[in-house]
Amino acid sequence: EIVLTQSPGTLSLSPGERATLSCRASQSVSSSYLAWYQQKPGQAPRLLIYGASSRATGIPDRFSGSASGTDFTLTISRLEPEDFAVYYCQQYYSAPRTFGQGTKVEIK
């Protein structure tokens, strides 16, 4: 099973700042098979990024994803008030599909 480790656990930032979230895989994950989700309290997760760097339908371009080996990054260029939430990475390269433990982006 591929273990995904997200860091940091919590990111305290102000609106307008840049957020950089990391996700490290325990073994090789093809870049085509890594996704990022956003989840707000009481809501279902929402797909932001698939294939490590492709934005899902309707996702603003302040969200971007990148990959380098087993390290994946989600960047929010300028935080909007609605971006404060928990973010999860997920691999769908091998079974079982696994998620990282999440990074909470909170208002500083």
Added chain:
Amino acid sequence: EVQLVESGGGLVQPGGSLRLSCAASGFTFDNYWMHWVRQVPGEGLAWVSRINGNGRSTNYADSVKGRFTISRDNAKNTVYLQMNSLRAEDTAVYYCTRDRIVGINDAFDIWGQGTMVTVSS
């Protein structure tokens, strides 16, 4: 509108059973792999099970294998999760979701609102 709506959650005693349903609309249901994902309140997401378009191929997480059964009725555009021998650690919100692209492993692009299952005496 593409939509998934779960139902069937509730309070059940340890060792009991429950069947969750997920009604799909707005897309060609029988083309898609469908999945169940669960989330313990305050914790992360965990994949539970999946079923292919014709219902003949299924997979399960080790934690539920032998106790949970996924199935689908394409005439009703509905996927089910039969949960038997429930344990306290099965307490979670259960989400129904689908692969983004037909026929290949992909990200989960559509999610239901979730249904809460509580296993407690």
